[in-house]
Amino acid sequence: MSQKQLPxxxxxxxxxxxxxxxxxxxxxxxxxxxxxxxxxxxxxxxAAYYRHQLVPQVEQYYGPLQQFGNSYSSYPWNWDDAPWPWQL
Structure with a gap:
């Protein structure tokens, strides 16, 4: 799996x-x-309100952070894009 470059x-x-x-x-x-x-x-x-504001900004660079409908996926399906949070 190739790891994308993050800004x-x-x-x-x-x-x-x-x-x-x-x-x-x-x-x-x-x-x-x-x-x-x-x-x-x-x-x-x-803090919860701030988190709800911050998550879309993080997902803009990284992609979805949560599964089960809590985050959207772009096209193509990007749940398998590396690096994953524990790889940072």
Whole structure:
């Protein structure tokens, strides 16, 4: 499988997405034990909103990030395009 060249702009976007995903995981764990913390809920919702804005930008360079209808595919079908997220 050949690996496509990614523009340099891709890497900061992917790093930002990884940071936001980390924040969302940590806030989820915190909120599981502190469900009434309104400030944490607000932080979670802001991070989730930001992630929804960021994903299309990352997918513009990389292609779809999620399967099962959460991301669109361009033509031709590009789910098998390398590099995959764990190969970066």
């Amino acid at each position: 340099k702009e891709f890497y900061p976007l992917m790093e930002e997405l990884q940071v936001v995903d980390f924040v969302l995981v940590e806030l989820t764990l915190y909120l599981d034990t502190h469900p009434n913390d309104t400030a944490a809920i607000q932080q979670f919702n802001e």
